[in-house]
Amino acid sequence: MSWLDGVRHRLHTLVRPGAYARELDEEMAHHLELDAMQQGSEARAKRRFGSRAFHKEETRRMTWLASFDVLRQDLSYAWRSLARSPGHTALVVATLALGIGVNASVFVVLDRLYVRPPAGVAHPEELRRFWITHYTSREAPETWEGMSHPQYRALVGAAADPSSLTLYTTDWSERLGHAGDAPKVRAVYATASYFRVLGVRPALGRFFVPDEDVIGRPTPVAVISHRFWRRVFGGDTTVLGRTIALGRREYTVIGVAARGFGGLDLQEADVWIPLAAQPPATWWTADRGSWFENPNTVAYLAIQRVRAEATDASFEQRATAAIRAVNLRLARRNPDTLATVARGPIIAALGPGKPGAELVISTRLAAVALIVLVIAFANTTNLLLARANRRRREIAVRIALGISRWRLARLLLTETVLLAFVAAVVALLAAAWGGSLLRSLLFPEIEWYRSTIDVRIAWFALGVALSAGLLSGIVIAIQVSRPDLTIALKTGEREGGSARSALRAGLVAAQAALSVALLVGALLFVVSLRNVESLDIGFNRHELLVAHVSFAEGEDPSDEVFDQGLQRVAARFEDRPGVKGVARASLPPMRGFAFTTFYVGADSSDSFGKVMPSYTAVSPSFFRTAGLEVRRGRGFSDSVSAQASHEMLVNETMAKLVWRGADPIGQCVRFRDRESSCFRVVGIVEDARRFNVIEDTPAPQYYVPLGIAELGSGFAGTLLVRADPGTQRAVTRELATALRAEFPSATPDIELMTDVLEPEYRPWRLGATLFSGLGILALLVAAIGIYSNVWYAVAQRTREFGIRMALGARIADVLRLVVGQSLRVVVIGIAGGLLLVLLGGGLIASLLFGIGPRDPRTMLVVSGSLLAVSVLAAFFPAWRAARVDPTIALRAD
């Protein structure tokens, strides 16, 4: 390979320039020596050879070293010129690094969500997820990924190649063993075809086979992830055949999955278990049918591998038909016969489902990050331009001495690119931190195993930095490399043409405009968060501890035994200091509710329109404990008599809905049928949320005493304790101990209601935090921009101010002049920003609550604050200008 010889040679000259020069020297000396001998005269030999220096230089010019020399010169020039003003350089680097760092951080998240397929999967582009559009809700149809097992079986039946499909479900709440503080284990329950469809190989042992995944008689085996194997078993190869316990269930380890494979979800899985071996459904499913027959357990995700040579276009139609048939067969009422099946890519975020709040926020965040970058870029350009202006005389001298325009432009470009490069390195360090911060903010429940920084992020940061550096370098080079020589030489660093100051003013205005847009967005999010947080959900979420207890399979006691146990525990906490109330309820507030048919006079529960009233069975202390005020009438007298005399309470919405203005108190409600015994309404309680923090219309709800046999879900399942914030931690601990003592085979689970609801508040908090964080950064950058712009403008006009002062201008006059001029630019910017808000506001409308995207008060507040910041930023340099001593100013250059 001769060209390789050539490349090797070039590299040699480049890598060892010293050795190369020495060799050439030696070679030429040898030549001359031999020729001197031949010619008999050293002088003749030298003449014949020509200028040694010239030929050496010519030879060197042939190598890559030549272009390297120039680059080195440029670099050292750039470095020296940057080092001369370290403050300025640091400011530029910091601004640019901020812009790039924010973008790299967002890139870390977006890359994971939208670009990278799950690791360790063969040919991920062939894999498909399934989305079903449901028409069950009476409002808009909803598209999501989950399906029930009967629906999956219909899907398999409709597929041309059933072996191309697999089904799995995840359980991220499992624990290794059943101790209260056992480490979490992320389990995936999957069909035997899972690993084959995904094209994953075992690193050790084998995967489970269809015989081990038979519904009804599953084999308790487990495949563990490579990471889990290393973490828990220390990579011990004798792990096969050992057992691991998830809760109280034990599984035999039969294999270790290939290194790097962690399942298909953002959260990496630790353990895979045959789908048939999954534990029976837990407490929240009201109807306790088996998981594989229950049409309401829609927690299963189907995956299909679609090979290019066997695309089955009509599959989606057949699958849709099959699933509608299943819905028709299994649904007890209102079967969803409009449901449609669609396939989508393995990267779930790209699928047809409605994106979650995290996804929406992260894409909006990308736009915001881009705006921050543009602001940072404008600011950098401005700072560099101001500096280049200060060097106009130096540049003019260089041009006069014959530097080519190209070389001059290259010098300036090298400087900005060098700056950008340094900024990229700083930004990358920032992104290592920012990316993981963002990840944990957006997805706090996910434990990330992979580091944020990888080659792609580095390329991304470098690419963004270099393009920003080149772009601003080009702008500056164009601006600076064509000065009018004579003027520049004479005037030195004073501002030359007005075109240049117009460009700088334009950049400041652009920064102001974008800052306004960002700050308006940020403020809207903060207001939205406040609106959501101050929503009255009825319950006292900051004080309410919600406890329930889960039992191992087959060990759960009867409802009566369980209720008696709960009563004993409850009694022990009633008088504890700091506890304001203890109550029992059939279902946890806002996490479970039940329906049943009831009759009021001629009406039945179905005749009240769209929203069905739901019920909760509660102990008499429930209302006081949960913080629900009884508005009229009274609460339950006491458990026994309330049950015996069939008392019930309704909330205000239900009172209006059912009795339409008549007084509900004393009215009769019958369950089961029109002849059954009468329940008397004894009180009206304030409205409370039924399921979500944000519900468009209040839900009709009613409360019955515990232990009513007519109702399907009438027994206590949840213990509620209202405790002072200061004692909550201690109460939680004591409650767990008490519950474990009462039910030795159980695992208690106690959470503050605020924490239970946190996922619903989190997107709002997230939006407010992230957007105001970036908004403040942008404001800071813009303020620096205005400050430095005024500062340079003032520095250039020192003599002018001196003259003005000498002619009798007062300090206030100069101040007014300088501040006024910079404010004019800012005001134009603010106007532009408001225009941006008016045009682009719709983009964030879906992320706001209780406030419109074009809220005039918010716009006013932001404009006012930006104006105030600008006045401040302009004032200090202006003050300096106004205090200048005329004699010094007039003598100044």
Next chain:
Amino acid sequence: MTPRERKSELLPGTLDMLVLKTLSVAPLHGYAIAQHIERLSREVLSVEQGSLYPALERLQRAGYITSKWGTSPTGRRARYYTITASGRRQLGQEISRFDSVALAIARVLGREARD
């Protein structure tokens, strides 16, 4: 830059061809190459000898020749140049190009061999 007096201007690219031709016989060091060209051309084509070195660098860069340090017959350390396979191909191309140019010049000057 002072104008340089040259004994005889070579046609552009000719030096490269001559070096390749010289090396196609045997690996040689720089001085030997210069001597060889000078002797065979009866000193007509002798250029400034120093300009051999940029040419050698150019040829190495293109991968037509490679170099290695060795010991000369006089016992001195010297860099020996060897032609590569692609160098030989290049030589063939340059010779045929030169032939056609030489022929064309001969025609223009009316010296084409008539037989």
